[in-house]
Amino acid sequence: MTTTAETAVDAADQAQETFEAAFAQGDDTVFRRLYDEWGTLVHTVARRALGDEFEAQDVTQQVFVAAWRGRAGFRPERGNARSWLLGITRHKIADALAARTRRTKLVAAASQSTPHELVTLPDGLLAQQAVDRIVIQHELDRLSAEQRKVLRLAYYADLTQTQIAQRTGLPLGTVKSHVRRGLHLLRDNLAHSLR
Structure with a gap:
């Protein structure tokens, strides 16, 4: 029972x-x-x-x-x-x-490559910017030489894709492909490294 x-x-x-x-x-x-x-x-x-x-x-x-x-x-x-x-x-x-x-580890690397005052600001903004630069630089270094060159011209030199094609002698379609594929690789690599 x-x-x-x-x-x-x-x-x-x-x-x-x-x-x-x-x-x-x-x-x-x-x-x-x-x-x-x-x-x-x-x-x-x-x-x-x-x-x-x-x-x-x-x-x-x-x-x-x-x-x-x-x-x-x-x-x-x-x-x-x-x-x-x-x-x-x-x-x-x-x-x-x-x-x-x-x-x-990234903050430690940033503190070695930037002035100490920038890393220890109370708001942490400049420290984060330094870390972001190091991470992006590392991921850019993993791209092919042509993709890296095109992306640097696009984002650091602020050139249009047409201007990049003229400066490098690459066809415009190739420049567009390098930008698109390079950004996809950067996005995927950054997402993976920040997990």
Whole structure:
């Protein structure tokens, strides 16, 4: 004979299974409930690991975006939603710590290549500009020589594509291709390096 407590536990387990199955199928109201139920826990874990409120908020958002995008991979039989979300959280925290390390290295490199006063301004704007210059320069160096030359003429010398074609002797179509492909490569490389 089952007790009232056992019946309540079975009902709760069944409700949780129904909830998790609906989430895996893409029910956005269930996703909202998932966030309401576990968002605070995810945020707390991220804040404790990172020691920074803004990074913790960012990680929390990334966790739930990843959960929504990866919901088809959620398998309730392997573990509950809480465990799954905490697993995603651990990965996103590791990514945030790696990005922090990369930023620290870039700031250190910027401080060696720019006057110390520029790096330590309270608003951080000039420090960020120095880091941005170093990152973009690094990514430009990864492009082909012709793409690099065309992009530098376009953005540093502020020349039009027609003027670049005249100055370099390259056909206008080639200049346009170099600009377009070079910008796509820069965008993809920058997105990858800032993850």
